[in-house]
Amino acid sequence: MFSLFYGLWKYMLSKTEFHVLILGIDKAGKTTLLEKLKAQYSNSEGLPPDRIVPTVGLNIGRVEASNTKLVFWDLGGQPGLRSIWEKYYEEAHAVIYVIDAACPSRFEDSKSALEKVLRHEDLQGAPLLVIANKQDLDDAVSAEELAQYLDLKKLDERVYTFQAVSAIDGLGIKESVNWLVDSMERSKRTDLLRVRAGSSVV
Numbered sequence: 001m002f003s004l005f006y007g008l009w010k011y012m013l014s015k016t017e018f019h020v021l022i023l024g025i026d027k028a029g030k031t032t033l034l035e036k037l038k039a040q041y042s043n044s045e046g047l048p049p050d051r052i053v054p055t056v057g058l059n060i061g062r063v064e065a066s067n068t069k070l071v072f073w074d075l076g077g078q079p080g081l082r083s084i085w086e087k088y089y090e091e092a093h094a095v096i097y098v099i100d101a102a103c104p105s106r107f108e109d110s111k112s113a114l115e116k117v118l119r120h121e122d123l124q125g126a127p128l129l130v131i132a133n134k135q136d137l138d139d140a141v142s143a144e145e146l147a148q149y150l151d152l153k154k155l156d157e158r159v160y161t162f163q164a165v166s167a168i169d170g171l172g173i174k175e176s177v178n179w180l181v182d183s184m185e186r187s188k189r190t191d192l193l194r195v196r197a198g199s200s201v202v
């Protein structure tokens, strides 16, 4: 009996499309990360880093990983564009928050923007993956050092992790995606979004 329900649950999850928001301040490396993700998980080549320009609208990346469909939404991080982020919160299953780990002078800006994201009620219970990006640079701090620096409060009930990544050479991307898929599959928020999507079908 248990295996029947487990099989059904796995089947439903395989039909679920997970929406993952990629946030972070400008130049953190969000779009570079998205393009690397696409290159690693789909047949698309992904834009080379030298062709990526600052994001003004929305970049979307669709990939399949661990038998699930993932849709990534990458938004611009310039100060004037951050007010757009919240329009996407309600529909997001999880958040990736990207930080340039080699640029300590911008940690404070990153931290306050992240705290604002976490305070928003539309993102309640969404798993959070904080990425310490640009690990290919010598002066990048580790994921642990970044976590200590950010010293985020009120994370106790939220599922979260810090991951060292290089969006240029791909370090840490597989681990990031595995963690995200696993966390979203277990998340109560996923059930909530599924119920809401079902009840809106007339």
Ligand SMILES: Nc1nc2c(ncn2[C@@H]2O[C@H](COP(=O)(O)OP(=O)(O)OP(=O)(O)O)[C@@H](O)[C@H]2O)c(=O)[nH]1
Binding pocket: 024, 025, 026, 027, 028, 029, 030, 031, 032, 033, 049, 050, 052, 053, 054, 055, 056, 075, 076, 077, 078, 133, 134, 135, 136, 137, 165, 166, 167, 168, 169
């Ligand atoms: N060395 C190194 N550079 C990176 C990495 N990721 C991104 N960059 C560089 O950082 C700069 C900004 O990258 P983007 O991907 O455009 O940053 P973004 O967060 O999308 O910026 P906005 O769209 O303005 O919010 C570019 O020059 C990238 O080549 C990385 O892992 N290592």
Ligand SMILES: [Mg+2]
Binding pocket: 030, 031, 032, 053, 054, 055, 074, 075, 076, 077
């Ligand atoms: Mg961008």
